[in-house]
Amino acid sequence: MIRIESLVKEYTVSARRPGRQSRERRTVRALDGLSMSVARGDVVGFIGPNGAGKSTTIKILSGILHPDGGTCTVAGRVPWKDRIEHVRGIGVVFGQRTQLWWDLPAVDSFELLGDMYGVPPQRRRETVAVLRRELDLDAFLDTPVRQLSLGERMRCELAAALIHEPPILFLDEPTIGLDAPSKLALRAFAAGLNRERGTTVILTTHDMDDIEALASRVVLIGKGRTLFDGDMAGLRREAGDRKRLVVDLARGRRDEQAELPSLPGLRLEERSASRLVYSWDASNLGTAEVMAFAAGRLEPADLSVESRPAEELVSALYARHGV
Amino acid sequence: MRPYLAAFRARARTVFRYRAAAAAGMFAQVAFGFILVMILESWYGSAGGAPAPMTMSQTAAYVWLGQAFFAMLPWNPDPELRDLIRSGEVARDLLRPLDLYWLWFTRTLAWRLVSSGLRCAAILAFAGFALPRLGMVDLALPAPAGASALACFAVLMAMAALMSASMTVALSCFQFRQVSAAGITAIFAAIVSFFSGLTVPLPLLDGPIAAVAGLLPFRALADLPFRFWSGAIPVNDAPAAFLFQLAWLAAITAGGRVFLNMQLRDLAVAGS
Numbered sequence: 368m369i370r371i372e373s374l375v376k377e378y379t380v381s382a383r384r385p386g387r388q389s390r391e392r393r394t395v396r397a398l399d400g401l402s403m404s405v406a407r408g409d410v411v412g413f414i415g416p417n418g419a420g421k422s423t424t425i426k427i428l429s430g431i432l433h434p435d436g437g438t439c440t441v442a443g444r445v446p447w448k449d450r451i452e453h454v455r456g457i458g459v460v461f462g463q464r465t466q467l468w469w470d471l472p473a474v475d476s477f478e479l480l481g482d483m484y485g486v487p488p489q490r491r492r493e494t495v496a497v498l499r500r501e502l503d504l505d506a507f508l509d510t511p512v513r514q515l516s517l518g519e520r521m522r523c524e525l526a527a528a529l530i531h532e533p534p535i536l537f538l539d540e541p542t543i544g545l546d547a548p549s550k551l552a553l554r555a556f557a558a559g560l561n562r563e564r565g566t567t568v569i570l571t572t573h574d575m576d577d578i579e580a581l582a583s584r585v586v587l588i589g590k591g592r593t594l595f596d597g598d599m600a601g602l603r604r605e606a607g608d609r610k611r612l613v614v615d616l617a618r619g620r621r622d623e624q625a626e627l628p629s630l631p632g633l634r635l636e637e638r639s640a641s642r643l644v645y646s647w648d649a650s651n652l653g654t655a656e657v658m659a660f661a662a663g664r665l666e667p668a669d670l671s672v673e674s675r676p677a678e679e680l681v682s683a684l685y686a687r688h689g690v
Numbered sequence: 691m692r693p694y695l696a697a698f699r700a701r702a703r704t705v706f707r708y709r710a711a712a713a714a715g716m717f718a719q720v721a722f723g724f725i726l727v728m729i730l731e732s733w734y735g736s737a738g739g740a741p742a743p744m745t746m747s748q749t750a751a752y753v754w755l756g757q758a759f760f761a762m763l764p765w766n767p768d769p770e771l772r773d774l775i776r777s778g779e780v781a782r783d784l785l786r787p788l789d790l791y792w793l794w795f796t797r798t799l800a801w802r803l804v805s806s807g808l809r810c811a812a813i814l815a816f817a818g819f820a821l822p823r824l825g826m827v828d829l830a831l832p833a834p835a836g837a838s839a840l841a842c843f844a845v846l847m848a849m850a851a852l853m854s855a856s857m858t859v860a861l862s863c864f865q866f867r868q869v870s871a872a873g874i875t876a877i878f879a880a881i882v883s884f885f886s887g888l889t890v891p892l893p894l895l896d897g898p899i900a901a902v903a904g905l906l907p908f909r910a911l912a913d914l915p916f917r918f919w920s921g922a923i924p925v926n927d928a929p930a931a932f933l934f935q936l937a938w939l940a941a942i943t944a945g946g947r948v949f950l951n952m953q954l955r956d957l958a959v960a961g962s
Binding site (some may be wrong): 378388426430432451452454455457459464466468470471476478482483484485518 | 697752776779784785954955959
C-alpha cells in the first residue's frame with residue numbers, strides 16, 4: 368500500500384548571530400534516507416522526539432511537500448507528482464491544524480468538502496449521518512467551528528477527513544491536548560474504522576497510550592531515519608524490558624537478610640517501612656521465579672508486577688540512539 | 691465545476707458574515723467619492739469651459755463607479771490566503787483534489803465579488819438617486835449612456851473581476867517568500883489605484899504617463915468599463931477593449947500559475 372525508499376527532505380533555516388546583521392543559511396536534514404513500507408489494513412504508529420521527521424513524512428505521504436531525494440508510492444501513485452488523484456484516496460487529520468472553515472458550522476464544512484471531493488449529495492448525507500452518530504456530533508454540529516471546544520473540534524475534524532470515505536487515514540498527533548474521555552473516544556473510533564472498513568491508519572503521536580491502544584506496529588523515527596520497526600513487545604525488548612515487583616509488607620517482624628535479592632539479575636530498588644520494590648530484566652528472568660522468591664521469603668500483604676511505563680521505555684530508546 | 695463552486699460558496703459565506711465591515715467601508719467610499727467629485731468640479735469650473743477630455747458628468751460617473759467597485763480592485767492580497775500561508779494551513783488546501791491555482795482563483799473571485807457586491811448597491815443608490823434629489827445634479831452619478839453602453843459596461847466589469855482575481859492570486863504568492871507582504875502590498879496598492887484611474891481619472895492625464903497607463907493592464911479594471919458606462923468611449927470600441935482584457939487575463943493567469951507552482955516546489959511547512 369505504502370512504500371518509502373530512502374526519502375530525503377532538507378529545510379533551509381536562517382540563523383543570525385546575536386548583534387550581527389548578516390544572515391547565515393543553514394541546511395537541516397529532516398529526513399535522511401527513511402525507508403519503510405505499510406501493508407493494506409495496517410495500523411502503524413510513528414513515534415520519535417520533536418523534530419525527528421514524523422510530520423515531514425506524513426506531509427510527503429499526503430502530497431503536500433516535495434522530497435529532495437528518494438521515492439515513495441502510496442497505492443501505486445507518487446503523492447507529489449499525482450497529487451490531485453492521490454488525495455482523493457486519503458484522509459488527513461492534523462491535531463494542531465484545522466481543515467474546517469473557522470467561521471462556518473461544521474455541517475457546512477461537511478457539505479463543502481463533499482462537493483470538493485465530488486461525493487454525491489445523497490451519499491454524503493448517509494456518511495455524515497453515520498459519522499454524527501459514531502462520533503456523537505449532534506450537540507454542536509450547527510455551532511461555528513471557532514466556538515467549539517478542542518475535543519468537539521477534533522471529533523469534527525475526524526468526520527471531515529472521512530466524508531469521502533478514504534481507504535487510508537493519516538492522523539498527525541490527533542490526541543494532542545485532548546482530555547481523557549475524548550482521547551478514548553477517538554482511539555475507539557479509529558480502531559473501529561480499521562476493524563470494520565479495513566482502513567489503513569498511519570498515526571504519529573507522543574502519547575504512548577495511543578500506540579498501545581491502536582497500533583499493531585510501531586516505527587521509531589529519529590534524525591530522519593528509521594531506528595526501530597516492529598511490534599510493541601519488540602520495542603520493549605529493544606529498550607531493555609525491566610519489570611518491577613512492588614511488595615507491600617504485612618506489619619510485624621522483618622527479616623532484613625531474607626529481603627536481599629537472591630536471584631541473579633534481581634535488584635532491590637526501594638526499601639521502606641512497609642514496601643519493597645525489586646526490578647529485573649524480563650528477558651533474563653521469569654516473572655514466576657521472582658514471584659516464588661517473594662512468596663517464599665517475605666511476608667507480603669500484597670504483590671504487584673508492573674511493566675515499565677511506555678513513556679520511560681521510549682525515553683530510554685531516544686537516549687540510547689542519541690536522538 | 692462543482693468542487694470549485696463549493697470553494698466559491700465557502701468564501702462567499704465567510705465574507706457575508708462580515709457585513710458590518712462592508713458597511714463601514716461604504717461610508718469611507720462615499721466620503722472619498724464626495725471629496726474627489728468636488729475637487730474635480732472646482733477644477734472643471736476654473737477651467738472656464740476650455741475643451742476637456744471628458745465632460746463633468748462623465749467624470750462624476752467615473753469617480754462614483756470607482757468608489758462603488760473599489761473593493762474589486764486587486765490592491766491587496768486576500769487576507770485569508772495570507773493567513774493560510776503564514777500559519778502553514780496552506781497544507782489543508784493541498785489535501786483537496788483540486789488544482790491549487792484555480793481553487794485560490796475562485797476563492798479570491800468570491801471574496802472580491804461579494805465584498806464589492808455588498809458595498810456597491812448602496813453607493814450607487816446614494817450617488818445616482820440621493821444626490822440629484824439633494825440638488826447636487828453636477829456631482830451625481832448619471833444614468834448609463836444607453837442600453838448597449840450598460841451591456842458593454844457589464845461585460846467589461848465581469849472581465850475586470852476575473853483579472854482582479856488573477857492579479858490578487860499572483861500578489862498573494864509573494865507571501866511565500868516574504869514573512870510579511872505589507873511592503874509589496876503598499877507598493878502594489880499605489881500602482882493599482884493610480885494606473886486603474888482611481889486616484890485621478892486616466893483621461894485627465896497627459897504625456898508619457900498617460901501612454902504608460904494605456905499599456906498597463908490596470909486600466910482594464912476600472913477606467914475602461916467606467917468610460918463605456920458614460921459613453922466617453924463609444925460602444926463600437928468595445929471589442930478592442932474586450933480583447934485587451936482577454937490578452938492580459940491570459941498572460942497574468944498563465945504567469946500566476948507558473949509562479950505558484952514554483953513556490954509549491956520549495957514549500958516548507960514547519961511544525962506538525
